[in-house]
Amino acid sequence: MTQIELRGIEKYFGAVQVIKDLNLSIADREFIVLLGQSGCGKTTTLRAIAGLESIDVGDILIDGQPVQHMKASDRDIAFVFQSFSLYPHMSVYENIAFPLRATGRDRAGMDEEVRAVAKTLQISHLLSRKPSALSGGDMQRVAIGRALVRRPKAMLMDEPIGALDAKLREEMRAEIKRLHIKQGSTTIYVTHDQVEAMSLADRIVIMHEGVLQQIGSPSEVYGHPSNLFVAQFVGSPVMNVAEASVADEGGQLSAKLRGASQGFQLPPAFSDILSTAKAENGNLSLGVRPEGVLVSREARDGFIPVEAHIIEPLGSHDIVDLKLGEQMLRARTKSGFVPQAGTTVWARIDPAQAHFFNTATGMSLGIRL
Amino acid sequence: MAHIELKGITKTFGNHTALKDLNLQIADGEFFVLLGQTGAGKTTTLRLVAGLEKPTAGTVLIDGKDMADWGPAERDVALVLQQYSLYPRYTVRENLEFPLKPAIRRVSPAEIKERVDRVAKTLRIEHLLDRKTDRLSGGEMQRVSIGRAIVRKPRVFLMDEPLSALDAKLREALRTELKNLQMNLGATFLFVTHDQIEAMSMGDKIGVLNNGQLVQTGTPQEIYTNPKNTFVARAVGSPPMNLIEGKISGGEAITSEGLKLPLAAQAGATTDNRLLTFGVRPEDLVLESGAPAEARVHDIENHGVEKIVTLRTGEKFIHATVPAQIDLKLDEQVRFNWNPDKVVVFDGGSGVSLRHAG
Secondary structure: OOOOOEEEEEEEOOEEEEEEEEEEEEEEOOOOEEEEEOOOHHHHHHHHHHHHHHHOOEEEOOOOOOOOOHHHHHOOOOEEEOOOOOOOOOOOOHHHHHHHHOOOHHHHHHHHHHHHHHHHHOHHHHOOOOOOOOOOOHHHHHHHHHHHHHOOOOOEEOOOOOOHHHHHHHHHHHHHHHHHHHHHEEEEEEEHHHHHHHHHHHEEEEEEOEEEEEEEEEHHHHHHHEEHHHHHOOOOOOOEEEEEEEEOOOOEEEEEEEOOOOOEOOOOOHHHHHHHHHHHOOOOEEOOOOHHHHEEOOOOOOOOOEEEEEEEEEEOOOEEEEEOOEEEEEEEEEEEOOOOOOOOOEEEOHHHHHEEEOOOOOOEEEOOO | OOEEEEEEEEEEEOOOOEEEEEEEEEEEOOOOEEEOOOOOOOHHHHHHHHOOOOEEEEEEEOOOOOOOOOOOHOOOEEEOOOOOOOOOOEEHHHHHHHHOOOOOOOOOHHHHHHHHHHHHHHHOOOHHOEEEEEEEEEEEEHHHHHHHOOOOOEEEEEEEEEOOOOOOHHHOOOOHHHHHHHHHOOOOEEEEEEEEHHHHHOOOEEEEEEOEEEEEOOHHHHHHHOEEEEEHHOOOOOOOOEEEEEEEEEOEEEOOOOEEEEHHHOOOOOOOOOOEEEEEEEEEEEEEEOOEEEEEEEEEEEEEOOOEEEEEOEEEEEEEEOOOOOOOOOEEEEEEEEHHHHHHEEEEOOEEEHHOOO
């Protein structure tokens, strides 16, 4: 049972404020991923929870108890780093057993714990090896084993698989998730890789320049980004965003991108919802993910003609750049759907996948059609 | 305007053979991508074309002329590397002017200005022209490097992983820009990368290199749908093609884990009981009740637009791509099928596709 709460955290390095008024409440057994670019404050936040970094303002509570004045060793939290930090002269067994030696457990009890953890991580056959004889993935398994063995209140992980190659990263990701489900320990995991965040997290916390941008489940963050930063940070290829204006001409609603010759028709049913957007005209941006741009090879009702510019065949699907006046929109199509660059095709925006933002503040207007 | 041909190129460094009997043609105006892992021989190939290395055997031809006695400068090729090698104390404009300055090029000051301005516009770095290069971001620096290569209008562009040091978002943007540039300039590009997405998305043609040997050359579509062997099958696509061992019996595929799956009629009855490998892309697997094979959900990777599911059958793992709306739970039992028309059958021993073996 471990709940973690951050209340109004601020942190300065000299004159630079790296965390700004951070509030976060993490439930027992939850898997939280802190996502952001390097320098966004995610690692500092993690280190502050662990007690490896002090904070200037705010409270860190573990199970309701303020811990910001407690030493790292008294917080009962385990930390796994990107670099493996194993004792090179000790065997895998001794590395995993090490944290238990300080607890004064009896030999038999210790042995049982170490073997149970090794079994969970499928490294039982490696127990007598030295770390130097292990692969990168196995070393990280041992590091995780050493963190788990003393049954900490929470697991904190800082890009634990960032140094591994792509294939191993994918395998380890699956293992970490399965392990979390089995052990149920509250976990906070830091990464800059949005796919990792989407795949692992119960909730993702997105940070940018020390400021929390959004907290939500992977599908919330992907489907309802709260601002332009989140919209363009999560998802690949990135969401199309263009300045736009919404018009209502004789009952026909349309959204026109700046520099485009024609607007995209929107169903009349959205007239009420769109009035909010219309009020923002001049300061309105429209966002749509490539899969929200629908493409037809023939002229169709509600579709506008566009020129296919560059086609990126990715095998399973294509990403096609569509040129509308001065604007470029990326669309996701079936592979080979648009035969060649220069072809005229017809496009429309799926209203259910349109996002509206205030251009100046970047904030989502919260309009969903 | 240049056509490049490599004929029977072998290159050894001491007793290490970097390239073995490489034959390759790049058409005029083509965007050719050499795809391979570290040590496959990609960079060596590029350096041979640039004239920075001499082949141990074989010839490099540009526009039909043997380049053996031509130095790098005479070949009129431009090289862009992963590390931007800009002059830090010069402004962007000075960096761009630099290749045109030597008197031997005989470019008038007015023309230098015009060319630099045009290149800056193409690469959208006009606003940076007066800035020192150490005040630029990584993406801007790489654009200036490319600009410096373009400005002297070389016959051939040689690019060695120019995007790999950039972050994902920038890489995505510059990919389109480079392709756009090649279309506008009509220049011949030889682009080297280990990133299959770059190869697929930019190449008119892809050459897959493994251990100094060219395994297959073709359009991205050909490489993706009709790989010559299991190496190529796993070299493109993310996640890569599933390779499932088994055999054919009674017109059905029987996998090593005992699953029975349908095959298209032309898969061949002649291969009965021969050891085979079935190749199927994750997007050609379908999860549906009543499907012939059973598996357990081992992992779910959420990509927003779709989910990549790892299925476990016995001791083997298989990837499947499913729409994001499908709700799955870890360890759930599911049934799956594959699209028999999309299954590629490889020989179990040699790994060569039966279609290519003839």
